[in-house]
Amino acid sequence: MSVKNATDAVWELNMSYLWLAQRLLQEDRATGMFRLGLTADVADALTSLSIKNMIDLSSSGQVVCVLRPSQLGVVSTFTRPTLPVDIARLHVALAFASGRFNNEELL
Known part of the structure; x- marks a missing residue:
């Protein structure tokens, strides 16, 4: 880059x-x-x-997109070693679809 x-x-x-x-x-x-x-x-x-x-x-100088994995629970779901990657991806996709992003919903 x-x-x-x-x-x-x-x-x-x-x-x-x-x-x-x-x-x-x-x-x-x-x-x-x-x-x-x-x-x-x-x-x-x-x-x-x-x-x-x-x-x-x-060129506005502002980032125009919002990264949805900004919630700790989403990030920790991907980094947790106990869940297989496919299950973690499915869990995050379901959380995004439901609009629920707090830690309790993802853990």
Whole structure:
């Protein structure tokens, strides 16, 4: 990775996310919305962005995506050695689908 500073890193992250979001939504809208954790309105807005809009949004200096595994329980589910990886992934997917992310729901 040849990023020179944090501003460049934020721009690259934003562009990568927006490009991926559009691709996932164009390939299979429902699955893309689920994977990205988007509402229909946000999915519509992301799908309609032009490349110029994407560049402008990416240049805002703010990270435009929210990482859902920001909750400790989600991260600890993947790092716990007692569960097989497939079960941990399924458990996290179910937690995301239900909208419940606190530690009690994941442990």
